[in-house]
Amino acid sequence: MNSLRQPGGALRWDELLSSEEIIEWMTSHRKPRRLWRRQGKSRPIVYRFIFPEFADENGSHTSCYVGEGGDFGRLSSHFSSTDSQEKRNRDGELILDKMWQVKGAVQNSRGELRLEILHIEGSIDLHGITLNQHSLDDLFARRLLENWAIFHAEYVEKLRPLNRGISQTGKDLRRLLLKSQRNRASLGSYVDPQQEIDKMRGESL
Numbered sequence: 001m002n003s004l005r006q007p008g009g010a011l012r013w014d015e016l017l018s019s020e021e022i023i024e025w026m027t028s029h030r031k032p033r034r035l036w037r038r039q040g041k042s043r044p045i046v047y048r049f050i051f052p053e054f055a056d057e058n059g060s061h062t063s064c065y066v067g068e069g070g071d072f073g074r075l076s077s078h079f080s081s082t083d084s085q086e087k088r089n090r091d092g093e094l095i096l097d098k099m100w101q102v103k104g105a106v107q108n109s110r111g112e113l114r115l116e117i118l119h120i121e122g123s124i125d126l127h128g129i130t131l132n133q134h135s136l137d138d139l140f141a142r143r144l145l146e147n148w149a150i151f152h153a154e155y156v157e158k159l160r161p162l163n164r165g166i167s168q169t170g171k172d173l174r175r176l177l178l179k180s181q182r183n184r185a186s187l188g189s190y191v192d193p194q195q196e197i198d199k200m201r202g203e204s205l
Contacts, residue, residue, distance in 0.1 A: 022115060026107065048149060051064065051109050
């Protein structure tokens with residue numbers, strides 16, 4: 001599924017595991033064989049869960065969660081076993097604190113969810129920042145894409161992200177874009193977002 005297409009490339013969400021593999025992971029708490037086979041080729045990822053549609057007093061909604069990690073191991077925390085003392089409601093669903101909201105959503109889905117990872121075909125441009133598949137090796141690039149995916153899910157795909165808020169990278173990008181727009185309007189000058197991101201990267205080391 002393509003979420004963003006440009007002349008030079010596209011951002012594409014691909015299914016990582018089948019529903020059968022997800023259910024098996026949830027019940028056995030053991031990483032699927034397909035991921036073990038790919039472990040030698042494991043790479044940094046931007047991923048998302050899309051949960052089953054649910055209805056409440058405000059209508060029908062489809063929730064999602066977007067995350068990033070240095071490798072596939074980041075996903076294990078969402079599928080690890082829960083404390084046997086956790087409270088459950090009358091339907092057997094986990095009742096977890098807010099910090100465990102995503103894990104609870106994964107467990108309560110009973111495997112009826114989609115797990116996708118983001119691929120970059122060719123190269124894409126996000127407001128002057130050029131990214132390709134190798135850009136995922138950079139933590140700043142992953143967080144930029146993670147925040148883009150949260151915004152895109154909410155405002156374009158009309159999903160309901162469970163993410164608690166954008167990361168500092170997303171806030172920095174928003175600040176840079178506003179700064180660039182103000183400078184263009186007042187002076188006709190341009191602030192290169194890529195150069196500014198590089199400056200912030202250097203300051204953080």
